Amino acid sequence: GAASLLDMILYYESTTHLDISDNGSMGTSCWRALAHLIKQSVRLSRLDVCNVPLVDYPAQSLSKALLTGRLTALHLHNAQLSGVPLYTLSALRSNKALIELHLTDNQLNSYQDALQLGDLLRYNTTLQTLQLSNNEVADALEELCDGLRHQTAGLKVLLLRNNQITAGGMVHLAKALDLGENLLGNEGIQVIREPLMQNTSVLQLGLAKTDITCEAVALAEFLAESHQIEQLDLCHNEVKVGGLMALCLALRINSSLTTLD
Template sequence: MTGHSEEEDTSLFMKQFEEKRVSFPPDEEMVSAFVECRDELQEADSLTLTDIVLAYIQSCEKHTVQPNPKALDQIKEITCVTDRARCLDLSGERLDYCSCESLEEILKSVQFDFISLRGAELEENGASSLLDMFLYYESATHLDVSSNSGMGFSGWLSLSHLLKQSGCLWRLDACNMPMVDYAAQALSKALLTSRLTVLHLENSSLSGKPLFTLVGALKRNGALQELYLGENSFNGYQDSMQLGDLLKYNGTLKTLDLSNNSISDLGLEEICDGLRFRKTGLRTLTLSNNQITHLGMSHLQNVLPCLKTLETLNLGKNSLENRGIHMLKESLMINRSLLQLGLASTGITCEGAVTLAEILAENLQIQRLDIRHNQVLAGGLMALSLALKINHSLIILDLDQHLKEEKEEFLIDTQKMLLSRISDLCSSNAMGAKDTALRATAPGPPARPPLLSPILLPTQTAD
């Protein structure tokens, strides 16, 4: 908005937002509108793809723009106009105001599961018009508006209305766009009542005030289940304190992705403080590439045994080293919910691999362990292969498949043999898990109880 400061824009946005009211026409107009709407629906049911294409081309002529070849090709592939089509992908297509207006002839006739406007160079009026259409026609269940930094005040206002009022939209991707004040206000207002269950906000400059605004709304949100906040330059303390409050007060989040930030050990302490109040519910926590060291594991080791539903923990690309793995050892042995543990590129050597082998010998629930891009040689591989003779739950052990240099030449051949043995043992565990699942669902007398604890399925938790 030209001619106004950012604070004035935000104030104007809030005034317009709060003044917006729903009004109803007189009864006779409502009846007339209902009849018109019914007639339109009946007419839409009889439309053919040829009719839709022709109407779109005529609309383009009216708005003096060329028909979008990408849109035309996708419309021609639709098999049924009465069901939702799979996708309308306009990513990378330049959509000015007239191009957006011309798309209404498609949107009034076809609904989609996914609409992508990623990098469509949307400007303010075009974005506002198109998003209003999406709301009116319930056009998408999954919408991607990422990489459209020119949406402006009106575009974000329309997006806010869409999120608040849509009855079908369950996922929004709004990545790679700076979250200025009025955008953060618009999104946060919508999230108070939105039905969204998945929200992607990677690389949105959320650090500081925008994150504070967003978390304020999410504390009261009762629908969102997956939140992706990677690459937002979160700092170690202030931003992490907000994230800790989010975990403390929001009771519905199941997935939180904080990858590629700068949370550090200090920030991890704040996040763990929030986790102490959230012993159930959260299933996936991604903290990869966050400048965390072995010192941060002192905070995580205290809270891990208390987390009753956490199934996936990704600590990859952090300098945990062998010391960090050793600090987590007791907690990982005690935890009975974790199914997947990511430790790729964490500075582990054979010593850390031996510690992980000891964990696997005690933790009989974990199904996947990723230790790629670490310096694990024959000694570490030997320990892991021995652990897999005891552990029958691990079905995937991600390891580097290239042979690494050893001090002794014969140990290279040993590496090759151990990698093959580990692969065979994991395959055997996978077959055992499949047989157990089949026996559990087969009719007839109950199957003989296994000697070891049963594998936890993604929807189950430990006792």
């Protein structure tokens, strides 16, 4: 039934966003039809395959389709990608169409998965958003950040919320674009302060629930200097009166910020 439906979607070419999440019982014929749809469709731009284990044939089939597919957004939340499945999706490195890749809740670790993600960022030049929230990357981020250093005009947003990143990991992530809900604290803010001041590409900075108190003053200095920052998230932090006063002064100077949480 699913294979027939996918064939019809390809025939009529009217679908731009396809969501087949929560269908863990899809068989080989369905995955074959999905791969054919991805490779042939000129309209399909976004695919959601969430809460579906992408292991063995499904991962192989999707990887081959991504070699020539025109998808610009791919959502693979909770797809059990840690280990071999992520390695199988090696076509992502050479894909030239994908702009957004969302990989939340996949238990991606700081060992072999970090190596694969580093390779992805090292070789892919078109990806602009990489969503890695709610994984287990932790502080072993050297490979991931080595890949980031090869990004010159591609990646614009890197989301690493809830990855147990501490101030130690911030040494490698000083140039990262968006770090939220990690154990960052005031020490970590000092680590990323200078790189942020020099950065000319950060559009969104998410620092929710990161134990920031008085060092909100350092963020205010960055805000006053930045000409491109658009969104700043400081939710669930005790920035206190001094931090709020500094932020208020910075807002009088900054002309790019549109959202402050």
